[in-house]
Each structure stands twice: as C-alpha cells, then as structure tokens.
Amino acid sequence: MSSLTAPEDTTTPPKVPDARPPRRSRRHLFPYLIIAPAVLLELLIHIIPMATGFWMSFVELTKFFIRRWLEAPFVGLENYSIAIDLNTPVGQELLNSFLVTVAFTALVVGLSWGLGMAAAVALQRPFRGRGVFRTLFLIPYALPLYASVITWNFMLQRDTGVINHVLVDQLGILDGAPFWLIGDNAFVSVVVVAIWRMWPFAFLMFMAGLQSIPGELYEASAIDGAGPMRQWRSVTLPMLAPVNQTMLLVMFLWVFNDFNTPYVLFGSAQPPAGDLISFHIYNASFLSWDFGVGSAMSVLLLLFLLAVSLVYLYFTQWKKEKRNA
Amino acid sequence: MRRRTLLTAAPLAAAGAAGLAACGSSSGSGSNSDTLTYWASNQGTSLENDKEVLTPVLEKFTEETGIDVSLEVIGWGDLQTRIQTAITSGQGPDVVNIGNTWGVSLQATGGLLELGDEQFEALGGRDRYVPAALATGGAEGTDPTSIPLYGLAYGMYYNVKMFEDAGVEPPTTWEEMVEAAKALTDPEGDVWGMSLAAGSYTENNHFAFINATQNGAALNTKDGKPSFTEDGVIDGILRYLDLMQTDKVVDPSNAQFDNGTKSVTAFANGKAAMIINQNNANATIESQGMTPDQFKAIPFPAPADAVSDCASHLAGINLAAMRDTENEEGALQFMKFMTSPETQEELGEPFASLPVLVDGEPTFTEDAEQAEMFMEIYSERAEPLPLVPWEDQYETTVGQAMNEMFATIATGGTVTREDVMTAMQTAQDSIRV
Numbered sequence: 001m002s003s004l005t006a007p008e009d010t011t012t013p014p015k016v017p018d019a020r021p022p023r024r025s026r027r028h029l030f031p032y033l034i035i036a037p038a039v040l041l042e043l044l045i046h047i048i049p050m051a052t053g054f055w056m057s058f059v060e061l062t063k064f065f066i067r068r069w070l071e072a073p074f075v076g077l078e079n080y081s082i083a084i085d086l087n088t089p090v091g092q093e094l095l096n097s098f099l100v101t102v103a104f105t106a107l108v109v110g111l112s113w114g115l116g117m118a119a120a121v122a123l124q125r126p127f128r129g130r131g132v133f134r135t136l137f138l139i140p141y142a143l144p145l146y147a148s149v150i151t152w153n154f155m156l157q158r159d160t161g162v163i164n165h166v167l168v169d170q171l172g173i174l175d176g177a178p179f180w181l182i183g184d185n186a187f188v189s190v191v192v193v194a195i196w197r198m199w200p201f202a203f204l205m206f207m208a209g210l211q212s213i214p215g216e217l218y219e220a221s222a223i224d225g226a227g228p229m230r231q232w233r234s235v236t237l238p239m240l241a242p243v244n245q246t247m248l249l250v251m252f253l254w255v256f257n258d259f260n261t262p263y264v265l266f267g268s269a270q271p272p273a274g275d276l277i278s279f280h281i282y283n284a285s286f287l288s289w290d291f292g293v294g295s296a297m298s299v300l301l302l303l304f305l306l307a308v309s310l311v312y313l314y315f316t317q318w319k320k321e322k323r324n325a
Numbered sequence: 326m327r328r329r330t331l332l333t334a335a336p337l338a339a340a341g342a343a344g345l346a347a348c349g350s351s352s353g354s355g356s357n358s359d360t361l362t363y364w365a366s367n368q369g370t371s372l373e374n375d376k377e378v379l380t381p382v383l384e385k386f387t388e389e390t391g392i393d394v395s396l397e398v399i400g401w402g403d404l405q406t407r408i409q410t411a412i413t414s415g416q417g418p419d420v421v422n423i424g425n426t427w428g429v430s431l432q433a434t435g436g437l438l439e440l441g442d443e444q445f446e447a448l449g450g451r452d453r454y455v456p457a458a459l460a461t462g463g464a465e466g467t468d469p470t471s472i473p474l475y476g477l478a479y480g481m482y483y484n485v486k487m488f489e490d491a492g493v494e495p496p497t498t499w500e501e502m503v504e505a506a507k508a509l510t511d512p513e514g515d516v517w518g519m520s521l522a523a524g525s526y527t528e529n530n531h532f533a534f535i536n537a538t539q540n541g542a543a544l545n546t547k548d549g550k551p552s553f554t555e556d557g558v559i560d561g562i563l564r565y566l567d568l569m570q571t572d573k574v575v576d577p578s579n580a581q582f583d584n585g586t587k588s589v590t591a592f593a594n595g596k597a598a599m600i601i602n603q604n605n606a607n608a609t610i611e612s613q614g615m616t617p618d619q620f621k622a623i624p625f626p627a628p629a630d631a632v633s634d635c636a637s638h639l640a641g642i643n644l645a646a647m648r649d650t651e652n653e654e655g656a657l658q659f660m661k662f663m664t665s666p667e668t669q670e671e672l673g674e675p676f677a678s679l680p681v682l683v684d685g686e687p688t689f690t691e692d693a694e695q696a697e698m699f700m701e702i703y704s705e706r707a708e709p710l711p712l713v714p715w716e717d718q719y720e721t722t723v724g725q726a727m728n729e730m731f732a733t734i735a736t737g738g739t740v741t742r743e744d745v746m747t748a749m750q751t752a753q754d755s756i757r758v
Contacts, residue, residue, distance in 0.1 A: 062757065063430060063433050063434045063714065063717075064433055064434070064435075064714075066409065066412055066413045066434055066436075067412050067413065067415070067434050067435045067436045067648075068435070069413060088754060088755075089751045089752075089754050089755045090755060157581065158578050158581060159578050178736075179580070179581065179732070179735060179736055181581055182524065182580055182581060182728075182732035182735065182736065183732050183733070183735070183736035184736070185736075267583050268402065268526070268583075269524070269526045269583070269724070269725045269728050271728075271729065271732060272729065283721075286405075286406055286409065287717075287721045288717075288718055288721060288755075288757075289409070289430070289717060289718070290757060
C-alpha cells in the first residue's frame with residue numbers, strides 16, 4: 001500500500017508582504033508626477049480660461065457686473081442672439097468682420113503658401129549666394145512683431161510713407177497718392193503685411209520638407225523625361241503632402257485669429273475694410289465693456305474653427321487612413 | 326538616485342508653477358497703512374517726464390504723512406483696460422487717475438470708492454471744487470466716485486504771423502472761422518486753414534458733442550437714453566465734417582491723424598494756420614519749435630445763430646480711490662493732498678492743467694490773457710459729456726463712426742446728411758443701456 005501524501009498544510013500563515021509599497025505601484029505613480037506640472041499649467045493657461053470664457057458667454061457680464069462677475073445674471077443664449085442678429089448693428093458688424101476675415105485668410109494663406117513654395121523650390125539647388133537669400137527670406141519671421149508692423153504703418157502713410165513715394169514719385173505707377181490705412185485700401189494693406197509676416201514660415205517648412213525628398217526620385221523622373229513642371233507636380237507636391245497638411249491647418253488657424261497685425265497697423269479704431277474678427281471681438285469686449293457678448297462671439301469663432309479643422313482633418317487624414325486600412 | 330531627484334523635483338515644480346500663477350494673478354497693491362499704490366495717467370511729454378514731475382511731489386506727501394507712494398505712470402492707450410482688470414480682480418492700485426468723461430461709466434462698475442459726506446469731510450469738503458468739474462465724478466443724484474484733479478478745456482490756436490500776412494482777424498463766429506481758414510488755405514503749397522485729428526475717435530466724439538451742444542441738442546434724453554439722431558446732433562456733426570468736405574480747409578490726410586499731437590505737429594510746422602486743442606497743447610507746440618509769441622489761442626467759435634456758445638466739453642482728469650483699497654484713510658489723505666492749492670499750483674505748470682478748485686489760479690502759461698480765456702471757457706462755456714453709464718460706449722461708437730465718415734471724404738467719397746443720420750442711428754442702436 002502506498003503511503004498517502006500528506007495534505008498541504010493550510011494552517012501555515014501566508015508570507016507577510018513587504019511593508020514597503022511594491023515597486024510597481026511607485027512606478028505607476030511616477031509618470032503622473034512627471035506630467036503633473038504640465039497638466040497644472042495646461043489647466044491654468046488653457047482649460048480654465050476657456051471654461052470661464054464659455055461660462056461668460058451665458059451671463060450678462062457688462063460693466064455693471066465686472067467687479068462681481070460671479071454674480072452676473074444668467075441670460076442663456078441671449079448673448080449669442082445679440083451677436084448674430086443681423087437686424088442690429090452688432091450682428092451686421094460681426095458678419096462684415098467674419099467675411100473680411102474669410103477673404104483675408106484665403107488670400108494670406110494662399111499667397112504665403114505659393115510664395116513659400118516658389119522660394120523653397122528656387123533655393124533647392126545649390127548656387128552661389130544661396131545662404132544669403134535664405135537668411136534674407138527668413139528675416140520677416142525673425143523680426144519682433146511690433147517693430148515690423150509699426151514700420152509698415154510708417155511706410156504706408158499717405159504723405160510721408162515710402163510706399164507712395166516709390167509708387168507715385170519714383171515709378172509714376174499711380175497719379176495721386178492713395179490712402180493705405182483708411183478706406184477700402186486698408187484691406188490690401190493688412191493682407192500685404194500679414195503675407196510679409198507669414199510667408200517665411202511656409203518657406204521654412206517647405207525647405208525642411210524638400211530636404212527629405214530623395215534625389216533619386218528626381219533623377220529617375222528625369223530619365224523618364226519629366227521636365228521641371230512635371231517633376232514639381234508628380235514628385236515634389238506628393239512628397240510634400242504631409243508637410244502641407246499640417247502647415248495649411250496651422251496657417252489657417254494663425255491667420256484667422258490674427259490680432260496683432262490689425263492692432264498694431266491700424267491702432268484702436270480699425271477701418272471696416274480691415275475689421276478682422278479677433279480685433280472685432282476685442283473691441284466688443286473691452287471698448288464696449290460687454291464681455292458676455294464678446295465671449296459669445298469668441299465661442300462662435302471657436303466652433304467655426306473647430307468645424308473647419310475637423311472637416312479638413314477628415315478629408316486629409318482620417319478618410320485616407322480608413323481607405324488604407 | 327536620479328529617480329529620487331526627479332520624484333522630489335516634480336511636486337516642487339508643480340508648487341512653483343502654482344506659486345508663479347498666484348503671483349501673476351496678484352499684481353495688486355498689497356497696501357498697508359504705510360504704503361499706497363498710485364496709477365497716474367500720462368500728462369507730460371512722456372511717461373518718464375511724468376515720473377520726474379510727480380516724484381518730488383509724492384516725496385512731500387510721504388514727508389507729511391509717513392505714507393510711501395508707489396507710482397506707476399500708464400499711457401492712455403492702456404489705462405482703461407488696466408482699470409477694468411483691476412476692478413475685475415480686485416487687485417489694483419489704491420488711487421488711480423481716470424479721464425473725467427469715464428467718471429459715470431466707471432462709477433457703474435462699483436469698483437471705485439463712493440465719496441459720501443464722511444469721505445468728503447476727509448477730502449476737505451465739496452465746496453472746494455468747481456461744481457461742474459465735480460459733477461463729472463458721478464451720475465446726478467448719487468455720491469461721486471472721483472474728484473477733479475486736472476482741468477482742461479478746448480481752445481483754438483492760431484498762427485499769428487500767418488493771420489497777419491493774410492490780413493485776417495481772429496474769428497469770433499464759425500462763419501468767420503471758415504472764411505479765415507479759406508483765406509489761409511493753399512493746397513498747392515500744402516498749407517491749410519485748419520488741422521483736425523480727424524482719425525482720432527476720442528477727439529471726434531468731443532466735437533460731435535460740442536457742435537451738437539452749440540445747436541442746442543443733447544446726446545441723451547431726459548430719462549438718460551441715447552438720442553444721437555436729433556437734428557441738432559446731425560447738423561452739428563455735418564458742420565464739423567464739412568470743414569474737410571465742403572469748405573475744403575482741412576488737408577484730407579488729416580483723416581489719418583489718430584491723435585491730437587499730429588495736428589499740433591502740422592500747426593507747428595506751418596502746414597496749418599489753426600488747430601483746436603486742449604490747453605495742455607502749449608508745451609507740445611513749443612517743443613515742436615514755435616515760440617510763445619508766434620501763436621495765440623481764442624475760444625472755439627460757434628455759428629452766429631447758435632443756441633449755445635459752448636466752446637468745449639468739460640475736459641480733464643479725475644482722481645479716484647479703488648473700493649478694494651486696504652488703506653481708505655491713506656487714499657483719501659492722498660487725494661486731498663493732490664487737490665490741495667499748493668499741489669494744484671505746482672502741477673498746473675508742468676502738466677498745463679487748469680485748477681479745479683474754485684479759488685485756484687492757473688499756472689500753465691505766463692500769458693495772462695490766454696490763461697484767463699481758458700479759465701473762462703472751463704468755468705462758463707464748457708459742458709460735461711453725457712453723465713450716464715453708457716458714456717464710454719458713446720465715445721467709441723460715435724467717435725469711430727466719425728472716423729469712418731472722415732475716411733470716406735478723404736478718399737473721394739461724399740457724406741450726406743442722410744449718411745450721418747444712418748451712422749448715428751447705427752451708433753445709437755449699438756448701445757446697450
């Protein structure tokens with residue numbers, strides 16, 4: 001008879017765990033501690049102000065309540081209806097400002113893109129003095145914003161500005177000296193100044209993108225008989241698609257929200273032709289002391305930009321990823 | 326070892342960030358009974374000049390009371406926003422300068438200290454101040470929240486030699502002024518009868534008011550609502566615009582002049598024979614090269630058939646204590662000191678201001694005739710802008726509408742009476758009472 005194996009002694013107390021927390025849990029805590037400062041700053045800089053702005057758009061935050069802003073009466077969607085009511089000057093002016101900004105953004109982004117691309121392609125091949133051109137082209141991007149735009153303000157003055165001096169006195173292109181900072185020409189001026197500031201960014205991005213395209217592609221396409229235009233269309237553009245996708249979205253958001261250019265160029269009272277929406281909202285909030293309506297306008301602007309960005313991302317990335325999957 | 330350092334550093338960084346944020350949100354005075362923070366508006370030729378002028382005055386106050394004053398001079402472009410921020414956060418200065426036309430609008434925020442009988446007792450009484458100037462400190466029937474500090478009034482400066490050469494007498498009516506300006510205008514020689522700050526919405530709204538008042542029109546109804554479309558208002562604005570449009574005595578380029586200094590420069594350079602400016606223009610005119618004998622000032626004229634001989638709005642700077650001050654007693658002491666006859670006299674010259682005290686003597690010029698003329702305008706021919714909470718919106722909407730109408734004229738367009746009516750209706754509809 002075989003002897004039975006003694007049953008396992010269940011009375012033996014389990015092994016007492018180490019008093020120190022396991023290394024694993026400390027390891028779990030560590031990433032949170034590392035990102036805590038960033039999360040805190042993000043909350044302070046973006047999330048809380050955005051949430052506050054959203055709340056402000058539903059209350060009557062006029063001069064009568066700015067001191068006790070937490071007690072401002074809730075008005076629901078009234079600020080939104082004031083902002084978009086086209087039967088009132090507030091709504092009409094917001095619509096005008098929106099349309100001006102759409103045209104401004106289309107021109108600035110489109111022309112900056114074209115100029116940046118042309119300059120980057122032109123400087124792609126080595127030649128004597130290429131470094132000088134690169135530096136010159138990047139100067140507008142490196143200059144302090146206020147200094148550069150205020151210089152444009154001086155240059156665009158009707159009687160003393162160098163622009164009219166060149167166009168009227170030296171080249172004789174124009175008969176009489178036009179105004180550039182008031183009237184309809186104000187739109188042309190703000191577009192030109194914004195392009196001057198923005199195109200070096202496109203140039204920089206394209207230069208970086210072009211350097212990542214293998215030279216063999218151009219060589220192979222040349223063997224196949226492709227000329228410069230065909231190479232640009234069939235090699236350069238497709239290879240720059242990832243750069244374009246990001247850059248166009250970023251430029252669109254920057255330009256649509258541009259506050260500094262009109263503020264410095266026109267001063268506190270901008271002409272209707274140059275009434276860009278960020279500055280318009282600033283005026284509605286700070287000059288009219290109506291932060292509720294100003295916030296409603298800001299939320300509408302945010303929703304518009306969000307919608308455009310989502311549509312853009314859907315067509316440029318998500319749809320493509322889905323197709324490839 | 327490295328991990329331990331990081332574990333220690335992360336919470337420290339978070340605490341540091343929170344600390345920084347806390348610092349950022351409290352730009353306030355942190356006053357106690359021994360210190361006061363004072364935000365002064367830019368009155369002199371530069372912010373630095375203001376500091377130089379004010380520092381010895383503030384040192385005297387410290388000697389008298391033992392209270393230190395921390396001074397910050399703020400440019401006009403930033404002052405309103407800074408005050409808004411201070412009111413919202415409750416972390417502002419103890420005492421602040423405001424444009425007197427903002428008096429009632431700022432009173433409506435509740436952010437300024439109400440000055441009742443008790444406070445006026447500490448300030449030396451209400452009777453010290455020119456009544457009309459004191460009235461700018463609050464809405465009718467309420468305790469004001471600011472007191473007058475520096476008085477200002479518009480006058481019309483003219484170039485003595487240009488007038489003599491053209492054989493023109495200083496005008497006493499609007500019609501004579503236009504005739505004189507026409508006689509002095511020579512577009513070919515780039516010399517104009519008048520220069521206006523036609524691109525400045527602050528200047529433009531002042532002249533909308535003055536011209537409307539000359540026509541007997543008010544910008545507000547008796548129950549305090551805006552009334553910008555009255556005939557007198559429309560006609561007054563059109564009369565002012567016509568200096569450039571119909572009379573053609575103003576250089577169209579003036580539509581780009583976004584502040585009064587640019588018209589002063591045109592005047593000092595002999596490009597314009599007349600400018601309408603507040604009495605603190607003397608120093609700027611002289612700094613641009615004219616000597617005191619080369620220019621004189623007369624009251625801004627009204628039409629011969631005007632209902633009122635109003636020559637200016639009641640301009641100037643007021644002084645207010647913030648409601649959130651932790652040193653109300655010290656703030657009132659300081660306000661009393663700044664409006665004492667001695668300080669008024671001392672600051673009247675460098676800041677070219679008119680005295681706001683009933684028995685004050687002007688020190689802003691050595692020209693006794695000019696001083697008397699401006700005092701007469703300030704005390705008898707100046708009316709306050711609407712003393713209503715929406716006054717700040719009036720300045721913006723009407724002033725900017727006038728900027729646009731001047732721009733239309735300058736760029737070759739025409740502004741009709743109907744256009745002015747439409748612009749004023751739009752401005753009126755924009756105001757939320």
